[in-house]
Amino acid sequence: MLSVAKHVQGVRASGIRKFFDIVAEMTDVISLGVGEPDFATPWNMREACIWSLEKGHTNYTSNWGMLELRELICQHLERLYGVSYSPANQVLVTVGVSEALDLVFRAILDPGDEVVIFDPCYVSYGPCVSFSHGVPVHVPTTVEQGFVPTPEQFRAAITPRTKAVLVAFPSNPTGAVADRETLQKIVDIAREADIFVVSDEIYDRLVYRAPHVCVAALDGAYDRTILLGGFSKSYAMTGLRIGYAAGPADVIEAMMKIHQYVTLCAPITAQKAAIEALRDGEDSVREMRDEYNRRRRLIVKRFNDCGMPCMDPGGAFYAFPSVKDFGLSSEEFAERLLYEKRVVVVPGSAFGECGEGYVRASYATAIDRIEEAASRIADFVKSLPRAVAVG
Amino acid sequence: MKDLHEILRILEKDGRLTAAQVADMLGRPEEEIEAVIRKAEQDGIIRRYKAVVHWDKAGEERVFAFIDVKVTPTRGFGFDDVAERIYKFPEVTAVYLVSGDHDLRVMVQGSTMQEVANFVYDKLATIDRVQSTATHFVLRRYKEDREIFAEAEEDHRLAVTL
Numbered sequence: 231m232l233s234v235a236k237h238v239q240g241v242r243a244s245g246i247r248k249f250f251d252i253v254a255e256m257t258d259v260i261s262l263g264v265g266e267p268d269f270a271t272p273w274n275m276r277e278a279c280i281w282s283l284e285k286g287h288t289n290y291t292s293n294w295g296m297l298e299l300r301e302l303i304c305q306h307l308e309r310l311y312g313v314s315y316s317p318a319n320q321v322l323v324t325v326g327v328s329e330a331l332d333l334v335f336r337a338i339l340d341p342g343d344e345v346v347i348f349d350p351c352y353v354s355y356g357p358c359v360s361f362s363h364g365v366p367v368h369v370p371t372t373v374e375q376g377f378v379p380t381p382e383q384f385r386a387a388i389t390p391r392t393k394a395v396l397v398a399f400p401s402n403p404t405g406a407v408a409d410r411e412t413l414q415k416i417v418d419i420a421r422e423a424d425i426f427v428v429s430d431e432i433y434d435r436l437v438y439r440a441p442h443v444c445v446a447a448l449d450g451a452y453d454r455t456i457l458l459g460g461f462s463k464s465y466a467m468t469g470l471r472i473g474y475a476a477g478p479a480d481v482i483e484a485m486m487k488i489h490q491y492v493t494l495c496a497p498i499t500a501q502k503a504a505i506e507a508l509r510d511g512e513d514s515v516r517e518m519r520d521e522y523n524r525r526r527r528l529i530v531k532r533f534n535d536c537g538m539p540c541m542d543p544g545g546a547f548y549a550f551p552s553v554k555d556f557g558l559s560s561e562e563f564a565e566r567l568l569y570e571k572r573v574v575v576v577p578g579s580a581f582g583e584c585g586e587g588y589v590r591a592s593y594a595t596a597i598d599r600i601e602e603a604a605s606r607i608a609d610f611v612k613s614l615p616r617a618v619a620v621g
Numbered sequence: 622m623k624d625l626h627e628i629l630r631i632l633e634k635d636g637r638l639t640a641a642q643v644a645d646m647l648g649r650p651e652e653e654i655e656a657v658i659r660k661a662e663q664d665g666i667i668r669r670y671k672a673v674v675h676w677d678k679a680g681e682e683r684v685f686a687f688i689d690v691k692v693t694p695t696r697g698f699g700f701d702d703v704a705e706r707i708y709k710f711p712e713v714t715a716v717y718l719v720s721g722d723h724d725l726r727v728m729v730q731g732s733t734m735q736e737v738a739n740f741v742y743d744k745l746a747t748i749d750r751v752q753s754t755a756t757h758f759v760l761r762r763y764k765e766d767r768e769i770f771a772e773a774e775e776d777h778r779l780a781v782t783l
Binding site: 259 | 635645646780782
């Protein structure tokens with residue numbers, strides 16, 4: 231009997247696919263389930279794509295990505311975070327951060343190696359580790375700790391097989407950001423244990439309270455950190471699929487080796503857009519961030535006011551309110567909210583077991599839609615019996 | 622001042638937001654925002670609130686024209702007195718002093734081309750010190766006040782992505 235590989239079989243397909251299919255067939259739905267900006271890509275970046283097509287730039291690029299883009303990425307990281315990388319062999323342009331995640335685990339893991347991952351987290355971390363024959367070790371975090379791991383939790387999860395820790399702040403789905411001290415301690419522990427730090431910083435430009443802390447810039451982090459970043463969220467160009475990895479030359483060269491054989495290069499049209507984004511995208515970033523910030527404050531207040539306690543998220547564009555008071559699982563809550571009020575939120579359980587009891591609501595949606603969704607949610611919540619008496 | 626500018630930026634996009642909504646968006650108390658808005662209204666910083674109307678879609682015909690005007694300036698007033706005589710006409714929607722070949726750019730609205738033409742011949746061209754006028758009728762409005770009058774770009778996103 232022919233069968234697919236066991237390590238692939240072992241990864242469960244996302245359980246809420248069914249839920250997505252229901253959504254696709256409904257009308258008058260307000261979706262707070264979208265994990266991408268509602269802004270279209272700023273026009274100057276789209277225009278750069280059009281121009282490059284007119285000029286016939288439809289060829290392969292260097293496997294590493296266009297040199298001009300790599301140089302700009304290096305300048306950008308130096309300017310923002312004071313970390314220096316060589317465009318020659320320390321930066322690889324990838325097809326979104328998704329590809330970079332796949333590459334980094336394939337490059338650093340031997341079969342059975344463990345990667346510590348903090349939950350709730352983005353859905354692809356565990357599977358990417360498994361596909362690379364590694365073992366994801368999920369460490370739960372709670373709202374009381376702000377969905378940020380404690381150094382003790384991290385230390386306790388380390389075994390002789392641990393090869394890397396994955397940190398991802400600002401976080402999808404919680405919107406949590408980790409403070410500098412905590413991240414420094416995580417780096418210190420990683421150094422003691424001599425393991426890699428993989429840092430997914432795709433939401434680095436979308437922070438609202440304090441400047442973003444780049445993990446690679448922390449003391450002792452540079453030589454063991456693979457920094458993953460991209461253009462999708464900051465510049466609203468998700469579908470153009472441009473990300474990058476920056477880190478120690480030997481790791482980036484190993485990633486490049488895989489990328490070269492598997493992908494060859496990221497699409498040139500999208501690389502052109504990324505070049506334009508780094509040359510002339512700061513105003514767009516600022517405008518979009520300011521707008522997200524207003525929506526963030528509004529939606530968090532609306533959740534708290536209607537009886538869904540919600541942590542104040544410091545980054546990304548997600549709120550992660552609790553639904554624990556209603557005696558429903560997060561999936562039941564999301565499904566009934568969809569059927570009864572036509573509002574989409576994503577069950578927290580999609581992001582790991584400790585996401586149960588929460589839903590993820592994206593505020594990458596216009597203010598008037600958020601207000602309408604919030605009032606529908608408030609109506610819905612009012613109709614629910616409370617499992618726990620409040621006040 | 623920083624607050625004021627932030628509030629103005631928000632209201633410039635949507636003047637119907639309540640002070641309470643703006644307060645929630647900025648994480649500030651409602652009374653504070655209310656006071657800032659009231660003061661801005663009193664100081665003439667916020668002039669008024671209005672709707673951006675797509676008149677073509679509403680089925681009412683309106684004719685717009687830009688009229689470039691050459692004016693002889695006078696000592697003491699420059700162009701100001703002529704500009705004032707022009708902007709007081711209700712059919713004039715905007716008047717600018719501009720650099721280039723002409724001095725004043727006047728925007729006029731009427732219900733027919735004839736009405737606009739009459740205004741130019743009878744009222745505008747006859748003002749003392751107006752040397753010449755050049756009238757440009759608007760054939761189609763694509764974008765005005767950052768509002769694009771063509772069909773909006775659709776939201777192509779999937780309803781759920783993780």
